[in-house]
Amino acid sequence: MSDVTTTQSGAEWWRTAVIYQVYPRSFADASGDGIGDLAGIADRLPHLAALGVDAVWLSPFYRSPQHDAGYDVADYRDVDPLFGSLADADRLIAEAHELGLKIVVDLVPNHTSNEHEWFQEALRAAPGSPERARYVFRDGKGPDGAEPPNNWQSVFGGPAWTRLADGQWYLHIFDTSQPDLDWLNPEVPDMFDDVLRFWLDRGVDGFRVDVAHGLMKAPGLPDIDEDAVTTGSMESPFFGQESVHEVYRRWHQVLAEYDGDRMLCAEAWVHPLSKMARFVRSDEMHQAFNFVYLETPWDARRLREVIDESIAEFGAVGAPSTWVLSNHDTIRHRTRLALVPQPPHGVGIGPTSESKADPVVSLRRGRAATALMLALPGGAYVYQGEELGLPEVVDIPAEARQDPTFHRTNGEMWGRDGCRVPIPWEADAPGYGFSPTGESWLPQPASWAEYARDRQAGVAGSTLEMYTQALRLRREHGLGAGTVEWLDVGPGGIAFRNGDVVVIANIGHDAIDLPSGQLLLASTELHAASLRADETAWVLVR
Structure with missing residues (x-):
């Protein structure tokens, strides 16, 4: 470790990096159980180096009961056997570095799994105990406490509170299996300092921070405006509180103890961009996903406005804008930008959705949008499979869907499974090369063969070759550091x-x-x- 950074301010790698998101369970399966794993990722790293990205971000691979695909963490310092072992993680980090790739790992600080040892201790403890004080436990309203403490609704649908047999309620902004931590309890930030150092000591280059805007709740936990409840607003008493910035100033100091320009990237669904830019002030985080850009429709005037505003707001705090079009929570941009009508964010699309996308228009538009994004100055993220031109998978049977959003809303929201289907590598291999046995935790469509990597590699005009060429030219012409x-x-x-x-x-x-x-x-x-x-x-x- 070092007290000084290895490069001058302004030349840090993350300012211009193109970072490739790997969703581990859907990237490459080495074990044959139909779920991607760390060994599979390590085996495929040379393909990512050849693509020309600078770093790889791994969605959660920690020990977890997998009620929300690993975003319900039971142990932040271990690898779930589903994905391998700590030795596999060490191998992955080392092999990535040998290929010149940085490794960014996901961190989930808003909540734990209900199987985390802390929450299990809280369940065994009495109301008002120190064990329960690590989470947001409250008594209910009404004469017998049978009503929730407030009217907050879960992002995944339904109430944000669950009652225990002893009468107390606990908060879960997401699934019931994901109880929210109380970041006002000093034990919580102390624990995450240790988690950061655990992975920094193992050589990771940064962290993508899940729900970075959600750790702090408004004092007194006031009711939310009913209109915001029905519209799914990201501006609420449990999102976007100013006090959350204290956490990231503390984390900034932890990362500064290490050399190599370690970085933090915020998943902060806040508006406007001036509020998002507060997460990347010089003593806080380093990047924030530009979700305002992601949500901008295919419209020239609106795109120019958001590009101007992004460069101005992020530049005002000395940070790069971090462009993104797709990820594991949104409809793949190839499909999304061509949907008529546009569905609300988070609803998803399925076989009976009113929204449809013409396949020819969607591929042309998706490629055009990528070519525009990769020419912009700053950093950028690429979601696995978009370099193959993968569309959103619509025809997933209800019985095969696994996103808790689908089940908690009784199918009213299709959820995110359509962008999480395991990706194709070889057209004629079992499971299109994803798994040696052909198993796949979500069904892969028959159309996957035409998108397989081996059908596109070296083929002029293919989507894979367009991405490879764009990334090479971006680097050769210094577009990430341009104006x-x-x-x-x-x-x-x-x-x-x-x-x-x-x-x-x-x-x-x-x-x-x-x-x-x-x-x-x-x-x-x-x-x-x-x-x-x-x-x-x-x-x-x-």
């Missing part, structure tokens, strides 16, 4: 210069002429010196 200089191409397009590259995206209907210069990248094969609808191009200019 945006807007150009006028009319109301249906968006165009800017970043260094010696002009980037143009046609988001309208009328063709847009390309400037003179060398064509570096096109999201689809161009048929003339112009862009049709849903096409993006990079042109080298001098």
